Amino acid sequence: MWTFLATDAMGFAGVLIAYGFLRVRADVWLDARARLELGPAAAMTFALLLSSLTMTLATRAASVRARRGWLLATLALGAGFLAGAAIEYVHLLASAAPMGLSSDLFASTFYVVTGFHGLHVLAGVVGVAFMLRAKHGAQAVETMALYWHFVDAAWMPIFSFIYLWPAR
Amino acid sequence: MSDAAAPARPSGLALGVTFAALVALTSLELIVVAGMDMERAARITTLAGLLMAKVGLVLFFLMRARENWWSARLTMAAIALGAGAAVVLMLETVYRVSVT
Numbered sequence: 001m002w003t004f005l006a007t008d009a010m011g012f013a014g015v016l017i018a019y020g021f022l023r024v025r026a027d028v029w030l031d032a033r034a035r036l037e038l039g040p041a042a043a044m045t046f047a048l049l050l051s052s053l054t055m056t057l058a059t060r061a062a063s064v065r066a067r068r069g070w071l072l073a074t075l076a077l078g079a080g081f082l083a084g085a086a087i088e089y090v091h092l093l094a095s096a097a098p099m100g101l102s103s104d105l106f107a108s109t110f111y112v113v114t115g116f117h118g119l120h121v122l123a124g125v126v127g128v129a130f131m132l133r134a135k136h137g138a139q140a141v142e143t144m145a146l147y148w149h150f151v152d153a154a155w156m157p158i159f160s161f162i163y164l165w166p167a168r
Numbered sequence: 169m170s171d172a173a174a175p176a177r178p179s180g181l182a183l184g185v186t187f188a189a190l191v192a193l194t195s196l197e198l199i200v201v202a203g204m205d206m207e208r209a210a211r212i213t214t215l216a217g218l219l220m221a222k223v224g225l226v227l228f229f230l231m232r233a234r235e236n237w238w239s240a241r242l243t244m245a246a247i248a249l250g251a252g253a254a255v256v257l258m259l260e261t262v263y264r265v266s267v268t
Contacts, residue, residue, distance in 0.1 A: 002236055002240055002242075006242035006243040006246060009243045009244075009246035009247050010246045013246045013249050013253075014250070015250070016254045017249075017250055017253045019254060020255075020257040021257060023254075023257070024257045042198055045194055046191070046194065049190050049191060049194065052187075052190075052226070052230060053187050056183060146231055149226055149230040149231045150231065150243075152226060152230075153231070154247075156222050156226070157219055157223070157250070157251040157254065160216075164197055164201045165211075165215060166208050
């Protein structure tokens with residue numbers, strides 16, 4: 001799993017380096033708060049943090065029933081994160097000044113970076129749902145948890161760079 | 169690997185402290201952005217420090233990278249490279265803007 005995570009981390013590294021280059025070389029870079037809502041993004045971040053806790057508790061659960069309960073909570077929080085991202089996309093696309101994929105560099109990088117991460121969350125949600133349906137042992141849940149924590153860790157620089165860091 | 173052979177997990181207290189720290193650090197990030205009047209370079213440096221602390225907590229306490237040190241190094245190097253390069257690029261831009 002660590003080998004897979006290493007290759008995946010390289011993918012995220014490439015995306016983040018490209019984002020950094022494009023941002024610093026751009027003539028104009030909008031302040032994130034001019035377009036993005038910090039509150040919902042913060043709520044999504046806390047949901048992902050909480051999902052890491054529930055996933056850890058799933059790995060520590062003593063019974064299959066308890067494990068399924070924590071996995072279900074993780075699934076709900078992951079789905080909540082994805083729903084938040086989808087609502088944000090719809091809000092941006094349907095606003096008075098729509099922010100489409102090709103509107104400008106800020107928009108393009110925003111959709112590519114958050115979309116790349118969103119696909120990872122979606123894969124995690126599908127994986128957790130699969131674990132709920134099938135009979136998997138504690139070791140399989142541990143492996144899934146490793147991936148889930150990685151996706152959580154990958155969101156941290158994305159949230160920081162896109163939503164928090166001030167524009168030039 | 170069977171459950172019996174699994175490495176020792178952090179205690180419930182350590183887990184609780186880790187998550188409390190993650191929530192506190194994220195809240196601090198939001199306070200730095202929305203509630204503090206700081207210079208741009210100071211704000212970016214503070215946010216970079218908070219970010220590194222958060223990622224470190226996840227890697228070492230949740231993913232238990234120390235117990236898989238050899239195989240985890242590549243993952244950590246890739247994360248550090250990506251996030252580090254972006255941080256350096258943006259700080260360099262702030263520096264350039266401040267001296268011109």
